[in-house]
Amino acid sequence: MSSTIASATPRESLFSKKNRKLITDPLDDNNPITVQVLGICSALAITVKLENALVMSASVLFVMLAGNVVISLLRNMIPSRIRIIVQLVVVASLVIIVDNVLKAFVYDVAKQVGVYVGLIITNCIIMGRFEAFAMGNKPAPSALDAFGNAMGYAWILVAVGVFREFFGSGSLMGFPLLGDATEKTGLFALGYMNNNMMILPPMALIIVGIIIWIQRARNTKLIEEG
Amino acid sequence: MAIDKNSNGATFTFAIVMVVVVGTILALLYSSLKPYQDVNVEREKKQNILAAMNVKVKRDEAPALYDELVKDTKVLDANGRPTEGDAFTLDVMKQYRDEKARVISAEEMKYPLYIGEKDGSPLYIVPMVGTGLWGPIWGYVAVASDGRTVVGSTFDHKGETPGLGAEINTKFFSDQFEGKQIADEQGKFTSIKVYKGGTQTTSPRGVDGISGGTITSDGVDEMMRRTLAIYYPYLSNDGGQSSNSGGTTDRSTAFHNHNATEEQP
Numbered sequence: 038m039s040s041t042i043a044s045a046t047p048r049e050s051l052f053s054k055k056n057r058k059l060i061t062d063p064l065d066d067n068n069p070i071t072v073q074v075l076g077i078c079s080a081l082a083i084t085v086k087l088e089n090a091l092v093m094s095a096s097v098l099f100v101m102l103a104g105n106v107v108i109s110l111l112r113n114m115i116p117s118r119i120r121i122i123v124q125l126v127v128v129a130s131l132v133i134i135v136d137n138v139l140k141a142f143v144y145d146v147a148k149q150v151g152v153y154v155g156l157i158i159t160n161c162i163i164m165g166r167f168e169a170f171a172m173g174n175k176p177a178p179s180a181l182d183a184f185g186n187a188m189g190y191a192w193i194l195v196a197v198g199v200f201r202e203f204f205g206s207g208s209l210m211g212f213p214l215l216g217d218a219t220e221k222t223g224l225f226a227l228g229y230m231n232n233n234m235m236i237l238p239p240m241a242l243i244i245v246g247i248i249i250w251i252q253r254a255r256n257t258k259l260i261e262e263g
Numbered sequence: 264m265a266i267d268k269n270s271n272g273a274t275f276t277f278a279i280v281m282v283v284v285v286g287t288i289l290a291l292l293y294s295s296l297k298p299y300q301d302v303n304v305e306r307e308k309k310q311n312i313l314a315a316m317n318v319k320v321k322r323d324e325a326p327a328l329y330d331e332l333v334k335d336t337k338v339l340d341a342n343g344r345p346t347e348g349d350a351f352t353l354d355v356m357k358q359y360r361d362e363k364a365r366v367i368s369a370e371e372m373k374y375p376l377y378i379g380e381k382d383g384s385p386l387y388i389v390p391m392v393g394t395g396l397w398g399p400i401w402g403y404v405a406v407a408s409d410g411r412t413v414v415g416s417t418f419d420h421k422g423e424t425p426g427l428g429a430e431i432n433t434k435f436f437s438d439q440f441e442g443k444q445i446a447d448e449q450g451k452f453t454s455i456k457v458y459k460g461g462t463q464t465t466s467p468r469g470v471d472g473i474s475g476g477t478i479t480s481d482g483v484d485e486m487m488r489r490t491l492a493i494y495y496p497y498l499s500n501d502g503g504q505s506s507n508s509g510g511t512t513d514r515s516t517a518f519h520n521h522n523a524t525e526e527q528p
Contacts, residue, residue: 085426116274123281130285137292141299144307144322206426236426236475 059181063189065256069162070193071249072259076162080194081241083153087210090198092146093153094191098184100131101163105183107131108171115172124167125158132157162190197244205235308351315388315403316379317415317441334385335378341370343496350375356399359392374493384408389494393486396478397422400431400486404440410499411446413455418483428479439470445491452495457484 069075083089104127108115115123136154139147157163166186171179202208207215207225216223218231234240253259266273306322309329313320320328336350353375361367377388385408392401402418416437423429430436443455444467456469457480472480 083425089425114268114277116269116277118269119274119278123277126281126285130289133289134292137296137300140303141296144303233474 056178056181059178060185060188063182063185064192065189065252066259068189068193068252069165069186070190070245071252073162073165075165076160076190077242077245079153079156079160080190080197080245081238082156084194084197084201084241085205085236087195087198087202089153090191090194093156094187094194096135096153096157097160097163097190098187099135100128100157101166101183101187102180103131104128104163105166105171105179106176108167109174109176109179112172112174120172121164121168124164127167128163129158162186193245193248196248197241200244201235201240204232205240207231311403311417311419312377312379312388312390314417315405315415316381316386317405318381332381333377333379333388337376337378339374339376339494339497341372341374341493343374343493345497346373348373348375350377355390356392356401359399374490376494376497379405386414387494387498389490389498391486391490393482393489395420395423395431395482396428396476397424400479400482402431402437402483402486404487404491406445406494406498410495411444411450413440413443413445416440420479423479424476426475428473428476430473430476431479431483436470436473442467443470444468445487445495446499450499452492454484454488454491457481457487 063069067073070077070080079093083093104124107127108124111123132154136147166183170182174182199209202210203214207213207218213223215229216225218225268277303322306325310320310322310325312333313325313328316332318328318332337345338348338350338353340346353373355375358367358372362369362372375390377390379386379388387406387408387410389404389406390401391404392399394400398421400418400420400423402416404416405414406412407414418431418437420429420431423431440455445454446452447468453468456466457472458466458469459472459477459480472484
């Protein structure tokens with residue numbers, strides 16, 4: 038049935054204006070973290086170091102992309118009363134598959150991701166995209182939507198991660214940039230100190246808040262009326 | 264499309280098919296990947312034992328070097344006396360959990376010990392397990408032949424907070440244990456205290472804990488105290504006996520000099 042509809046309407050280019058918007062929207066106007074305020078828990082928990090933020094972003098990208106496509110393929114078969122359970126099963130299975138494949142073949146990465154596996158399953162952005170987009174759209178747009186949202190999630194995580202690691206530990210990706218804090222070399226010799234507040238979770242919330250502030254100051258249509 | 268996908272029958276059928284399909288896929292995947300995963304776990308264990316001896320090695324090369332450097336293994340009972348058993352396959356983590364759940368008593372616990380050799384000196388590598396904030400933590404501590412000087416250590420964890428408690432697996436933390444003493448001058452067991460606040464780093468029996476990771480640091484402290492107390496009688500006696508005739512001091516000074524040169528660059 039769906040194939041007859043597809044051939045009746047003119048085939049839409051993968052990079053049409055509508056499809057491009059699927060990717061660009063979540064980066065700014067409809068960012069999952071700063072506008073929809075989803076996935077905050079993982080943004081707080083794992084942005085102490087930039088590396089963690091990158092690993093988490095890559096894992097979410099994979100799970101969201103594969104999950105959105107799977108849900109989209111099954112969308113005409115999934116009974117609506119159990120659709121949330123079906124979505125949950127898809128996320129959970131994908132995460133288990135990723136975790137097991139990583140453990141068998143890239144053990145070092147698996148040790149990095151291991152902590153975040155649970156966080157991926159509970160990431161509201163993924164379930165949110167399944168429910169709001171993949172359940173009602175074809176696989177190709179669903180893949181684009183997943184990519185856009187994962188990127189919207191990733192850039193916030195990376196921004197917060199850079200900020201927290203640089204000011205909290207004086208390093209990026211584990212490389213010390215300002216000298217050694219315990220040996221008192223580099224900037225630390227001049228009396229500079231790392232901000233320990235940065236490595237505590239509340240600071241992530243404050244940084245996300247500042248990003249939201251800047252974003253709304255720039256993009257006034259996001260401001261809700263009184 | 265004669266079937267209503269929202270009918271009870273379709274809902275049940277979908278659920279059943281989904282569970283069977285997903286279950287089969289995951290079971291097949293798990294059983295086909297398990298051998299690869301086990302190899303990684305075994306290599307990592309050997310790599311950790313070597314890391315406690317301050318031997319840096321890639322995981323792929325760990326088994327060969329392990330066979331070369333680890334000369335002997337022993338299993339101790341709860342009173343620190345040698346007993347029967349295979350040290351490498353002894354699952355200390357499972358035993359620790361069983362003891363906590365009162366499946367086995369503390370008296371029944373067995374303690375594996377790895378005896379390695381580096382630069383002509385024997386090293387005693389003690390595996391240990393404990394509890395952090397979110398889950399298990401574990402580590403290996405290598406003690407020199409005098410039975411009380413820590414030569415190296417390595418720690419790891421299952422799910423401590425990244426950037427906080429999870430830092431126990433960094434070199435920055437484990438390097439602090441090098442050269443510390445687990446007993447005082449009279450030979451009385453003291454363990455190594457993990458201090459909060461970082462003012463005690465110069466103490467021969469104390470190291471600096473991790474800021475923001477207090478409960479994990481306390482876990483390391485408890486784990487070392489509990490485990491090393493069992494091994495200490497064996498380590499202090501055997502270390503003295505196996506290298507009598509004045510060889511002890513020669514060897515240990517040679518060993519320390521070697522460490523010092525390693526730290527220089």
